[in-house]
Amino acid sequence: MQRALKQHGRYPYSAITARRDYRWPGRKRLAVYLGFNIEHFDFGAGLGAALGPKSPEPDVLNYAWRDYGNRVGVWRCLELFDLLKLPVGALINTALYDYCPEVVEAHVKRGDELIGHGHTNSERQSELSEEKERALLEYCRDTIARKSGKKPLGWLSPWISESPVTPDLLQETGYQYTLNWCHDDQPVEMKTRGGKLWSIPYPQELNDIPMIVARQMDGRDFADMIVDNFDEMLRQSKEQPLVMGIALHPYLVGQPYRLRHLRRALKHLAGARKKAWWTTPGRICEFAEKLG
Numbered sequence: 001m002q003r004a005l006k007q008h009g010r011y012p013y014s015a016i017t018a019r020r021d022y023r024w025p026g027r028k029r030l031a032v033y034l035g036f037n038i039e040h041f042d043f044g045a046g047l048g049a050a051l052g053p054k055s056p057e058p059d060v061l062n063y064a065w066r067d068y069g070n071r072v073g074v075w076r077c078l079e080l081f082d083l084l085k086l087p088v089g090a091l092i093n094t095a096l097y098d099y100c101p102e103v104v105e106a107h108v109k110r111g112d113e114l115i116g117h118g119h120t121n122s123e124r125q126s127e128l129s130e131e132k133e134r135a136l137l138e139y140c141r142d143t144i145a146r147k148s149g150k151k152p153l154g155w156l157s158p159w160i161s162e163s164p165v166t167p168d169l170l171q172e173t174g175y176q177y178t179l180n181w182c183h184d185d186q187p188v189e190m191k192t193r194g195g196k197l198w199s200i201p202y203p204q205e206l207n208d209i210p211m212i213v214a215r216q217m218d219g220r221d222f223a224d225m226i227v228d229n230f231d232e233m234l235r236q237s238k239e240q241p242l243v244m245g246i247a248l249h250p251y252l253v254g255q256p257y258r259l260r261h262l263r264r265a266l267k268h269l270a271g272a273r274k275k276a277w278w279t280t281p282g283r284i285c286e287f288a289e290k291l292g
Helices: 060-084 101-110 130-148 166-172 208-214 219-236 256-271 281-291
Strands: 030-038 089-092 113-116 188-191 196-199 242-248 276-278
Touching (some): 089 101, 208 242, 219 242
16 A cells, blocks of 8 residues: 655645636636745845856856846836736835835835845745754844834745745734745635644746746746736636746846837736726735635
């Protein structure tokens, strides 16, 4: 007899075709959000997406390429989001408050949701002890609340890096949802040792890092992918309410030739605004909590 496989115990199996039906606000069937990842890195630390082959540290080429996102790309993207009147879920490293606080403030002024994304993407959360991981979650929570006026509801671990107790610690430190798990197209209630934590769908396919950096897809194809995903999920949402996230990084999509194609894709989506609920992960979480 073969052994039973190890289980995470966070949620049971559930076929999306066998769940209760409901509608999002405005009687919409598809919820759409932008997950805008704004990150800052240690100079000479090594971690981070790479434009070209990594060099011995200090790897100036790849560090400076990522820094373009905070100096230029983020502002070009914000101009586009303003033009189309799109809300944003801004996933922020708290190191931004020390380096470029005006970037975070721009999102606050827009009324965007701020989502915890670690202190820096130069660290992996899974490498921390439970005590240090708890301290990180508390530090990011308290820093965002103190500097921007509101505690974050949600969390995305740098590099989607979890320890075995990350969901437990998130619930215990006051976060209401995680974006780490890409296992569904609807909010999923996760079990923790202290209570409930929502998992809000966050894309690892409709995400510029794996598509552009890992698979070397160009901006035109990534934009086509956004359009195709939206059109197909609109069709699917006739049967079930669904969530479509779009994960973006300003050092990638903020490059002029990619931004041009992103504009085309987001104009297509915004043009179908009457068919979809443009929102943020936090509002999706709040709706799921009320739904029960």
